[in-house]
Amino acid sequence: MNQLSSETFGENAKAALGDAQLRGALRNATTLFGKKRREAAASLSNWEELRSQARAIKDEVLLHLDRYLETFVTNAETRGAKVHWARDAAEANAIITRLAVERGARNVVKSKSMTTEEIHLNAALERAGMQVVETDLGEYIIQLADETPSHIIAPAIHKTKRQVAELFTTELGMAPTDDVDQLTSTARSTLRERFATADVGISGVNFGIVETGTIVIVENEGNIRLTTSLPRTHIAVMGIEKLLPRFADLDVFLKLLPRSGTGQALSTYQSFITGTKRNASDEGPEELHVILLDNGRSRMLAHPVTRQSLACIRCGACLNACPVYQQIGGHAYGSVYPGPIGSVITPQLIGIQKAAQLPFASSLCGACREVCPVKIDIPQLLLHLRSEITDKQPGGRGKERLAFKLWAAIMTRPKLYEKTVIAGRLFQRWFKPPVKAWTNGRDLRPIEAESFREHWRRTR
Amino acid sequence: MNTGDARAEIMRSIRAHLATSAPHDTTNTNHDASLPLPVQSPSPTAELSVVELFKQNLEAVDGHCIIVNSETELEETVKRLTEGKKIASPDEPRSDLFKSDVGVTGAQAGIAETGTVVLDSSVDRNRLVSLVPPVHIAILDASRIYTTLGETLAALQSGDEVSPAITFITGPSRTADIELTLAIGVHGPQELYVIINQNT
Amino acid sequence: MKVALFVTCLVDQLWSSVGTSSVAVLRRVGCDVEFDDRQTCCAQPAFNTGYRNEARQVAKRFIEVFEDSKADAIVSPSGSCTAMVHHYAELFSDDPSWLGRAQAIAARTHELSSFLIRVLGVEDVGASWQGKLTWHDACHGLRDLNLKSEPRRLIRNVRGAEFVEVENAESCCGFGGTFSVKYPEISVAILDQKIEAIERAGVQAVVSGDASCLMQIGGRLSRKGSKVRVMHLAELLNQT
Numbered sequence: 001m002n003q004l005s006s007e008t009f010g011e012n013a014k015a016a017l018g019d020a021q022l023r024g025a026l027r028n029a030t031t032l033f034g035k036k037r038r039e040a041a042a043s044l045s046n047w048e049e050l051r052s053q054a055r056a057i058k059d060e061v062l063l064h065l066d067r068y069l070e071t072f073v074t075n076a077e078t079r080g081a082k083v084h085w086a087r088d089a090a091e092a093n094a095i096i097t098r099l100a101v102e103r104g105a106r107n108v109v110k111s112k113s114m115t116t117e118e119i120h121l122n123a124a125l126e127r128a129g130m131q132v133v134e135t136d137l138g139e140y141i142i143q144l145a146d147e148t149p150s151h152i153i154a155p156a157i158h159k160t161k162r163q164v165a166e167l168f169t170t171e172l173g174m175a176p177t178d179d180v181d182q183l184t185s186t187a188r189s190t191l192r193e194r195f196a197t198a199d200v201g202i203s204g205v206n207f208g209i210v211e212t213g214t215i216v217i218v219e220n221e222g223n224i225r226l227t228t229s230l231p232r233t234h235i236a237v238m239g240i241e242k243l244l245p246r247f248a249d250l251d252v253f254l255k256l257l258p259r260s261g262t263g264q265a266l267s268t269y270q271s272f273i274t275g276t277k278r279n280a281s282d283e284g285p286e287e288l289h290v291i292l293l294d295n296g297r298s299r300m301l302a303h304p305v306t307r308q309s310l311a312c313i314r315c316g317a318c319l320n321a322c323p324v325y326q327q328i329g330g331h332a333y334g335s336v337y338p339g340p341i342g343s344v345i346t347p348q349l350i351g352i353q354k355a356a357q358l359p360f361a362s363s364l365c366g367a368c369r370e371v372c373p374v375k376i377d378i379p380q381l382l383l384h385l386r387s388e389i390t391d392k393q394p395g396g397r398g399k400e401r402l403a404f405k406l407w408a409a410i411m412t413r414p415k416l417y418e419k420t421v422i423a424g425r426l427f428q429r430w431f432k433p434p435v436k437a438w439t440n441g442r443d444l445r446p447i448e449a450e451s452f453r454e455h456w457r458r459t460r
Numbered sequence: 461m462n463t464g465d466a467r468a469e470i471m472r473s474i475r476a477h478l479a480t481s482a483p484h485d486t487t488n489t490n491h492d493a494s495l496p497l498p499v500q501s502p503s504p505t506a507e508l509s510v511v512e513l514f515k516q517n518l519e520a521v522d523g524h525c526i527i528v529n530s531e532t533e534l535e536e537t538v539k540r541l542t543e544g545k546k547i548a549s550p551d552e553p554r555s556d557l558f559k560s561d562v563g564v565t566g567a568q569a570g571i572a573e574t575g576t577v578v579l580d581s582s583v584d585r586n587r588l589v590s591l592v593p594p595v596h597i598a599i600l601d602a603s604r605i606y607t608t609l610g611e612t613l614a615a616l617q618s619g620d621e622v623s624p625a626i627t628f629i630t631g632p633s634r635t636a637d638i639e640l641t642l643a644i645g646v647h648g649p650q651e652l653y654v655i656i657n658q659n660t
Numbered sequence: 661m662k663v664a665l666f667v668t669c670l671v672d673q674l675w676s677s678v679g680t681s682s683v684a685v686l687r688r689v690g691c692d693v694e695f696d697d698r699q700t701c702c703a704q705p706a707f708n709t710g711y712r713n714e715a716r717q718v719a720k721r722f723i724e725v726f727e728d729s730k731a732d733a734i735v736s737p738s739g740s741c742t743a744m745v746h747h748y749a750e751l752f753s754d755d756p757s758w759l760g761r762a763q764a765i766a767a768r769t770h771e772l773s774s775f776l777i778r779v780l781g782v783e784d785v786g787a788s789w790q791g792k793l794t795w796h797d798a799c800h801g802l803r804d805l806n807l808k809s810e811p812r813r814l815i816r817n818v819r820g821a822e823f824v825e826v827e828n829a830e831s832c833c834g835f836g837g838t839f840s841v842k843y844p845e846i847s848v849a850i851l852d853q854k855i856e857a858i859e860r861a862g863v864q865a866v867v868s869g870d871a872s873c874l875m876q877i878g879g880r881l882s883r884k885g886s887k888v889r890v891m892h893l894a895e896l897l898n899q900t
Contacts, residue, residue: 014845029640063485066474075620085466137646138637154637161639184635184643191647196558212622222633222648225591230554240470247617251610266574266609268521268633269648272616272626283550283587284625298473302480323832327849361843363836363850364708366803380750386710404706408714411669411700412721421673437841441848442879445674452672452679453697460695484753 003148004334006346009357012332022158026329029157033320036263037371043265044255054252055375058311061210061243062301068210068243069292075213079275081288088295089119096121096202096235097128099289103233105130105199109191111217111224112136113204114152114314115237115293118336118349121202133194135223137187144171150330152316152337153261158329191223201227201285205238206313207253208290211246214274215290218257218267225269234273234285239293241310253313256373260315296349305384309345311374318368318378324361333358340368344381352389359385421451510572510605511656518575521631522644523652525575530659534599537655538564541597548593550585563589567598567654570605571612574630577654578612581625590629596649598629601660661780663691664731666745666769668738668871669701675871681898682737682772689782698725704744707751708837716751720758723748723765733779734769737894739801739869742771746804771801773869773893777810788819789899791864793891794826796854796877798870802830811869811893818896826866827857835876851880858888869893 004012016022041047061068073083086092100108108130110116122132122143134143138155142148144167149155156164161178168174174186203224207216215236217224228234244253258264277284300306319325319339330338335346335355343362347355359382368378390401410420425447438444450458508516515525528534541562548560565586569578577598581587590596606612616622633648644650663686667679683693702722706715722745726734736742746769748762776782795815801807815823834840834850841847854877858866864887868874871892878890 010843013843017845017849025639032640063478066471066478069471069474079624085470087466087469091466135647136637137635141637154640156637157640159639161641164638180638180641180643183638184646188646192558195647196554211620212617214622220634221646222591223646225627226647229587229591240474247622248610248613251613254609262636265517266576266628266630268630270628272622272628274622274624276624278582278624282624283581283585292470294470294473298470298477301474301477304481304484307481323834323850323853324843324846326853327846360839361846363799363832363834363839363847365799365832365836367799367830367832370803383708383710386708387712388710390710400709401711404709404711404714408706408711408717411703411718414698414700417669417700424673434841437844438879440844441883442851442876443882444879445875447673448676450676452667452676453695455676455680456683456695457697 004331006334006350006355006358009332009334009361012334013328013361016328016332021160022329023327025158025160026326029151029154030320030326033262033316037260037317037320040259040263040265044259050252050256051373051375054256054373055311057244057249057252058374061245062241062307062310065240065243065301068245069240072208072210072213072243073292075210076215076275076290077213079213080277081213081275081290083290083292086291086293086295092119092237092291092293092295093121093124095291096237097124099233099235100125100130100200101128103199105233107194107198108132108200108202109135109194109198109227109231110139111201111203111219111227112139112155113202113237114149114336115204115239116202117149118295119237119293121237133191135191135195135227136219137184137221140187140191141167144168148331148336150338151319152314152339152341154316158331195226195230198227198231200233200235201231202235202237203228205236205242205290206257207250208238208243209247209250210243212274214247214272216250217271217273218254218269220262220268222269225271228271228273229284232286233289234287235289235291236273237291237293239295240297257313257315260317260371260373300345300348305380306348308376309341309348309381311376312341312345313374315373317371317373321367321371323363323365323367333361340378341376344378344385347385347389352385352392356389356393359389418451418453421447425449510607511602511658513572513607514570514575514605514656516575517573518631518654521575522634523575523631523654526653526655528655528657528659534655534657538597538599541653545595548589550589557588557592560593562595562597563591563593563649564597564599565590567600568604569612569615570600570654570656571609571628572605572607573609576628576630578616579627579629580616580623581627582623587625587627590627591648594645594649595651595653596629597653597655599655599657602656602658603660605656661691661733662731663693663775664726664729664734665693665695666699666702666726666734666736666741667695668736668741670871671737674875675892678737678871678892678894681892681894682735685772685785685894685897686735689776689780689785694729694731696725696729702741702744703751704741705837707744707747712751719748719751719762723758723761726765726768727761732768733775734765735772735775736769737772737869737892738871739771739798739805739807740872742769742774743800743804745769771805771807771869773810773814774805774807777813783813784817785814785897787817787897787899788821789896790820792822792824792862793865793867793896794824794858794861794863795829796826796833796866796868796873797830798868798873799832801869807869811867814893814897815867818899821896824861824863826861826863828854831857833873833876835872837872840876847876848880851876855880855884855886859886863888865889865891867891867893867896
């Protein structure tokens with residue numbers, strides 16, 4: 001698999017712009033998701049209050065994350081869950097692999113979890129000799145295609161029916177068809193065999209409820225219920241930021257999440273899992289393991305501007321609203337999390353040196369901030385990261401830094417500014433590089449023969 | 461591997477970074493999460509009964525809703541829907557479960573504003589029977605239907621206790637992962653029948 | 661009412677008629693307009709590119725220049741520059757000696773359409789222009805300053821002008837300051853979607869409140885040989 005890197009974002013984006021089929025798919029998907037989100041939000045008269053309340057709840061949790069995390073763990077463990085702590089991806093993978101190996105697992109079923117993508121769990125389990133199958137249809141498709149997801153909630157959004165059909169024919173021996181119902185039922189029957197014999201089921205967690213020690217997982221397909229009900233061991237991977245203080249807080253978040261993501265009032269299934277079965281004869285797994293993952297999240301607590309990154313509920317609304325994402329799709333970002341939220345959390349998770357282009361890949365239009373259910377001010381975060389990047393890369397940005405130092409020297413001296421404008425007017429034909437980037441696609445207004453201030457002085 | 465180290469280190473990291481943030485926090489925090497939850501103004505369908513509202517919302521997501529008024533009517537409806545079909549049993553071996561045509565369960569509550577049935581698997585062995593067969597029939601007492609999600613969540617909670625395995629089901633399983641084309645019936649049931657018994 | 665004009669460096673150098681039109685319109689509605697020629701820039705380019713120290717230097721200069729003004733209001737024909745001034749609090753959040761001064765200047769700084777509608781309560785400035793036109797909601801004006809109905813009310817009072825809404829009027833034009841030259845292909849791809857919508861609307865002109873957006877949109881329209889012209893709101897309101 002050739003995964004693109006964030007470091008080559010510029011080239012990735014250019015390549016994506018040349019892919020007409022991708023752009024068509026993106027246009028359809030983001031337009032439809034955007035429309036459905038708008039309609040769903042409009043159907044609730046208190047939508048804005050819900051957003052404010054959700055942000056207030058998240059701010060509270062994050063500001064006291066240590067306390068809430070400890071209480072969550074106590075409550076979950078009292079009710080039978082085993083909680084494990086993972087400082088980083090390697091540690092999380094080691095824990096999960098050990099749990100699976102200890103239980104003699106060979107066949108692992110997984111439901112869609114961006115957190116498990118983040119830590120590259122599948123590769124780690126496969127290296128340990130396990131067979132891992134993604135059971136969410138979109139994730140299953142990209143697993144067969146050996147690709148990565150291109151959208152937070154619709155991983156295979158970049159593929160046409162035709163492409164999926166060809167994939168199923170090649171990988172599953174399915175008879176060629178374009179019919180989506182047929183494709184879906186092929187996936188259903190193939191995956192049911194895996195569900196029936198799975199030793200371990202691995203899921204993510206949408207919300208961890210502190211008060212009751214409950215994990216909540218949300219879906220439309222039913223694969224999460226199968227993954228978390230059939231195998232005898234359920235492993236749930238949860239970022240440390242996913243907590244909500246009270247069970248009642250779900251009234252706010254279950255209203256915001258499905259509407260923001262797909263425009264639904266509620267997704268088809270919500271599973272509320274609190275510890276393990278109370279009686280041996282009850283249905284359900286024998287064991288529940290919750291893996292708490294840090295992997296750079298605790299660092300984001302260090303400033304209120306960055307702390308809001310952790311409020312994200314992974315709805316994907318910002319992707320659909322973003323004019324940049326709409327043109328280039330998710331793969332160009334070269335990161336697990338694409339789009340506006342990806343542009344701000346990727347540099348924070350993997351280090352700004354490795355993702356220095358992402359915060360600049362935005363026109364700062366603010367459409368993301370407008371649709372975010374928890375009111376993350378992404379443009380504010382982008383600007384914050386841009387200043388971090390320029391501060392930490394004095395060498396790498398030598399020419400640009402010099403240009404802005406010169407700019408500041410000129411702009412703080414009005415007489416010098418006027419002389420510079422006059423000089424620019426005379427020599428404007430000779431400013432090649434940034435001008436060429438403009439003029440490749442657009443005509444450029446020349447510097448005028450008389451500036452406003454010259455006109456003012458002349459006519460006043 | 462000493463998990464105690466990981467826990468201590470993560471907690472230390474959280475506390476240290478929150479401490480770094482503290483001087484900046486006074487200016488912009490608005491974290492009163494003990495605020496009462498927002499009250500929704502009445503929806504335009506407020507004139508409908510709770511049962512009618514439930515039916516309307518379930519049907520909007522491709523579920524089937526049948527209202528019955530007696531035990532006899534209930535039995536007849538279930539019989540009609542399961543005639544000639546292999547009915548799943550919570551106690552049968554997995555391989556048989558996977559060959560069943562239909563699963564019949566009770567539902568412990570309903571949410572009218574979304575057409576949702578609530579299953580509590582500690583009360584009824586409904587977890588797999590409601591999930592594996594391609595058809596799920598849920599029997600719901602009209603008196604257990606709440607209007608809102610908020611009321612339902614409150615009813616499910618007793619202090620800091622909730623049942624170990626609760627599932628909300630809103631319609632048959634679905635996906636739009638292939639070119640955004642809606643397909644009903646993916647991994648969960650392809651058909652959902654909710655029989656509302658008004659005779660309780 | 662006494663108004664201090666904040667003309668913006670872009671208008672000063674590249675589109676002076678936006679400045680002269682703004683002055684004419686403000687005078688027509690009874691304002692006394694002054695222009696302090698010590699002003700240069702609001703510091704947005706540096707702030708947006710991450711150079712906060714340089715931005716602070718220039719912002720301090722802006723604050724000092726306009727503190728000297730006795731005008732009731734500072735008015736600018738640019739949503740993004742006005743929004744930048746309103747963001748000065750963020751630039752000086754750690755500097756109590758400048759924070760108060762920055763906030764005071766921000767409180768007096770208004771975008772043109774916002775000033776006319778919200779401060780003066782004027783919807784009709786006596787303008788007339790024949791033709792079919794549409795409005796592009798510049799992002800900062802729309803989302804930072806909540807300008808949505810204000811420009812439309814002003815336009816609907818222009819005699820002879822037939823106003824149609826363009827599809828996705830609120831979508832970004834793709835300029836984004838240095839973004840337009842750091843990622844020019846993405847910038848133009850976003851722009852083309854806006855251009856398509858404008859062409860479908862069948863208008864003679866597209867109007868906006870930010871000269872930067874108009875440069876972006878106008879630059880592509882002329883490259884494509886389109887007959888559609890771009891006009892700043894101030895220029896439209898100055899048509900009689």
